[in-house]
Amino acid sequence: MKVKFALAGLCGLFAATPALADISVCITVSATGPAASLGVPENNTIPMLPKEVAGEAINYTSFDDATDPTAAVKNVRKCIEEQKADLLIGSSTTPTTIAVAGVAAETKTPVLTLAPVGLPEESEVWAFRTPQPVSQMAGALVEHMTANGVKTLGFIGYADGYGELWLNVMNKALEGTGITMEPIERFARNDTSVTGQVLKLVAARPDAVLVVASGTPAALPNLALAERGYEGQIYHTHGSASLDFIRVAGASAEGSILPVGPVVVAAQLPDSHPSKALGVEYTKAYEAAHGEGSLSSFGGHMFDAGQIILATVPVALERSAPGSEEFRAALRDALENMNEVAGVHGVFNTSPDDHYGHDERSRVLVRVENGAWKYME
Amino acid sequence: MDVTIALFLIQDGIINGAIYALLAVALVLVFAVTRVILIPQGEFVTFAGLSLAAMETGSVPGAVWLLLVLAAAAAAMDAGAALRERSPAKAVRLAAWNLVPAIAIAAAVLAMVPLQLGLGVNIVLCAALIVPMGPYLYRVAFQPLADASVLVLLIASVGAHLALTALGLVLFGAEGYRTSPVVSGSFQIGPLFVTGQSLLVVGATLALLAGLALFFGRTLIGKALMASAINRRGARLVGIPTMLSGRIAFAMAAAIGVVSAVLVAPLTTLYYDSGFIIGLKGFVAAIIGGLGAYPAAVAAALAVGLLEAFSSFWASAFKEVIVFASILPVLLWRSLTSTHGDEED
Numbered sequence: 001m002k003v004k005f006a007l008a009g010l011c012g013l014f015a016a017t018p019a020l021a022d023i024s025v026c027i028t029v030s031a032t033g034p035a036a037s038l039g040v041p042e043n044n045t046i047p048m049l050p051k052e053v054a055g056e057a058i059n060y061t062s063f064d065d066a067t068d069p070t071a072a073v074k075n076v077r078k079c080i081e082e083q084k085a086d087l088l089i090g091s092s093t094t095p096t097t098i099a100v101a102g103v104a105a106e107t108k109t110p111v112l113t114l115a116p117v118g119l120p121e122e123s124e125v126w127a128f129r130t131p132q133p134v135s136q137m138a139g140a141l142v143e144h145m146t147a148n149g150v151k152t153l154g155f156i157g158y159a160d161g162y163g164e165l166w167l168n169v170m171n172k173a174l175e176g177t178g179i180t181m182e183p184i185e186r187f188a189r190n191d192t193s194v195t196g197q198v199l200k201l202v203a204a205r206p207d208a209v210l211v212v213a214s215g216t217p218a219a220l221p222n223l224a225l226a227e228r229g230y231e232g233q234i235y236h237t238h239g240s241a242s243l244d245f246i247r248v249a250g251a252s253a254e255g256s257i258l259p260v261g262p263v264v265v266a267a268q269l270p271d272s273h274p275s276k277a278l279g280v281e282y283t284k285a286y287e288a289a290h291g292e293g294s295l296s297s298f299g300g301h302m303f304d305a306g307q308i309i310l311a312t313v314p315v316a317l318e319r320s321a322p323g324s325e326e327f328r329a330a331l332r333d334a335l336e337n338m339n340e341v342a343g344v345h346g347v348f349n350t351s352p353d354d355h356y357g358h359d360e361r362s363r364v365l366v367r368v369e370n371g372a373w374k375y376m377e
Numbered sequence: 378m379d380v381t382i383a384l385f386l387i388q389d390g391i392i393n394g395a396i397y398a399l400l401a402v403a404l405v406l407v408f409a410v411t412r413v414i415l416i417p418q419g420e421f422v423t424f425a426g427l428s429l430a431a432m433e434t435g436s437v438p439g440a441v442w443l444l445l446v447l448a449a450a451a452a453a454m455d456a457g458a459a460l461r462e463r464s465p466a467k468a469v470r471l472a473a474w475n476l477v478p479a480i481a482i483a484a485a486v487l488a489m490v491p492l493q494l495g496l497g498v499n500i501v502l503c504a505a506l507i508v509p510m511g512p513y514l515y516r517v518a519f520q521p522l523a524d525a526s527v528l529v530l531l532i533a534s535v536g537a538h539l540a541l542t543a544l545g546l547v548l549f550g551a552e553g554y555r556t557s558p559v560v561s562g563s564f565q566i567g568p569l570f571v572t573g574q575s576l577l578v579v580g581a582t583l584a585l586l587a588g589l590a591l592f593f594g595r596t597l598i599g600k601a602l603m604a605s606a607i608n609r610r611g612a613r614l615v616g617i618p619t620m621l622s623g624r625i626a627f628a629m630a631a632a633i634g635v636v637s638a639v640l641v642a643p644l645t646t647l648y649y650d651s652g653f654i655i656g657l658k659g660f661v662a663a664i665i666g667g668l669g670a671y672p673a674a675v676a677a678a679l680a681v682g683l684l685e686a687f688s689s690f691w692a693s694a695f696k697e698v699i700v701f702a703s704i705l706p707v708l709l710w711r712s713l714t715s716t717h718g719d720e721e722d
Binding site for chain 1: 379382385386389392393396551552553554555570641644645646648650651654655685686687688689690691693694696697
């Protein structure tokens with residue numbers, strides 16, 4: 001790890017010394033540690049970021065924070081002191097991102113986060129998010145439920161922060177829709193059985209069940225529900241949007257509906273969708289480098305950071321030259337006033353009140369059909 | 378709750394309890410013979426389960442390399458000890474005795490797995506792969522400490538567990554796997570939906586427990602193990618080597634781990650780190666049973682399974698809390714009733 005950091009620092013020094021006017025973008029992702037499944041595709045996407053904009057070269061320096069907030073802070077300090085970063089990107093998870101945003105605000109450096117985090121007010125000023133907020137994803141599910149006459153919804157989710165977050169967001173999203181959420185059951189990532197929870201769900205006969213989990217463990221409730229002959233609709237969150245989920249759940253995954261970023265089904269999107277062209281291009285480039293079916297929606301957030309750079313840096317360059325505090329402030333202002341900036345995860349329209357900038361074009365619903373994601377009109 | 382739900386929960390509890398019973402028996406066995414609280418027992422289960430899943434897809438499981446590394450380490454340690462006694466011939470013999478079987482097994486796995494010869498062959502290969510890890514692990518991590526206190530052995534055991542879990546992530550990856558059931562098919566008894574695999578779990582557990590009882594009661598090795606468990610010094614005086622009994626106990630624990638894996642892998646998704654939580658529940662059962670008596674450990678394991686099933690129905694958010702907290706009143710009761718007359722330490 002030390003060698004890697006040292007090398008990265010050295011490369012950064014070589015790159016930064018000759019042309020001070022270059023734009024310096026510094027990245028920290030969780031390429032190892034518990035969030036490696038997020039950080040690895042993000043890391044893999046760094047070579048696909050734009051190399052220059054408006055005639056100015058962009059230098060990228062990247063560090064691995066090993067999913068550790070302390071390491072993330074160290075990385076960002078290095079970014080600011082050694083790389084004179086004009087813009088920060090990172091990190092992959094909620095705790096690391098909160099740490100990064102704190103330093104960014106303190107040093108008045110704009111940051112594009114790859115995790116949808118809630119931030120304290122002083123950090124919020126300098127932080128902009130590339131992923132969709134959870135409420136947007138939940139909104140898509142609730143729309144589908146109302147349209148299909150769901151009146152009662154069972155909930156089975158992780159007994160951790162992710163489950164809690166979704167429970168709160170769903171409670172808010174269901175207000176005034178007439179849908180009641182009951183029973184509310186919990187399970188853990190490495191549980192061997194969810195029979196008890198599923199029996200309780202099935203006995204309550206809800207019209208639909210929402211499974212809040214991520215990756216392969218998300219398959220467990222599906223398998224148990226199928227075993228008990230549950231025939232209602234099963235909804236999942238975008239945490240389940242991995243092919244490993246379909247592999248383990250097998251036939252029991254068929255028909256499950258989940259909200260995802262448009263990039264997951266880029267090829268199936270209608271041509272009018274703003275993410276179609278970029279999404280197909282990104283998917284091709286990524287899968288050419290890392291193998292068929294290797295695309296993950298998380299790398300798309302890094303790609304979108306590149307699209308945001310292309311759109312906002314020229315605006316900031318009109319006001320100031322890179323490497324100065326004025327440039328960073330100008331870039332922050334540009335990030336706050338993005339207008340119809342298309343990425344692979346929808347379109348960004350930011351404002352002082354909205355540092356996500358996503359709207360309903362940022363999520364699509366997909367259904368599992370024949371072991372693959374099928375875009376739902 | 379109606380009768381149907383209660384029946385389903387009891388069924389789920391018995392199946393899980395049977396698996397915990399196997400783990401608890403392995404823990405009691407290893408503790409009795411070597412005084413090691415074998416936390417890595419869960420790793421034997423996950424490594425066997427994940428190896429089976431890999432073999433099912435025709436890919437060579439990463440456990441092959443782990444077996445070779447463990448064998449090499451055991452060979453180096455045995456040979457080193459022999460060289461200190463200035464007997465090079467013995468060193469070569471011991472090194473070969475450690476290395477040859479491991480290399481033969483690895484070669485067999487590498488040659489036969491890509492042919493996808495079916496579940497039966499895979500189970501045999503998996504057992505050949507995982508069972509020797511037991512004695513090798515004993516040689517590498519525990520034999521040098523054989524006379525240390527229970528606490529030191531526990532610390533070594535935690536270390537071995539952490540090392541094996543980390544290796545599991547490297548060898549098998551972060552995603553979970555299931556295997557196809559040994560017995561497919563299912564049938565209906567009243568409202569109850571029973572799968573063949575779940576019957577196999579209960580049947581195989583009962584058979585294994587009966588087999589263990591016979592082994593300890595009727596065979597020379599079994600009696601020797603019992604003797605070492607009851608009185609280590611006395612056993613040594615009548616010519617039962619401690620090292621050998623340690624290796625046999627670990628081999629049996631690993632074998633029980635393989636059986637548990639074959640039974641549980643089709644019923645649940647196994648991850649590289651699943652072993653700890655399964656093993657811990659087996660450990661709770663072993664403790665409730667007094668860490669010395671097999672029938673008590675099995676009964677406690679069934680109780681843990683049932684408690685888990687019913688608490689997942691009534692209060693799923695607190696399931697683990699309830700299961701692990703159940704150990705507290707038992708410990709309290711034992712500490713009040715026991716006479717603190719431990720024979721060692």
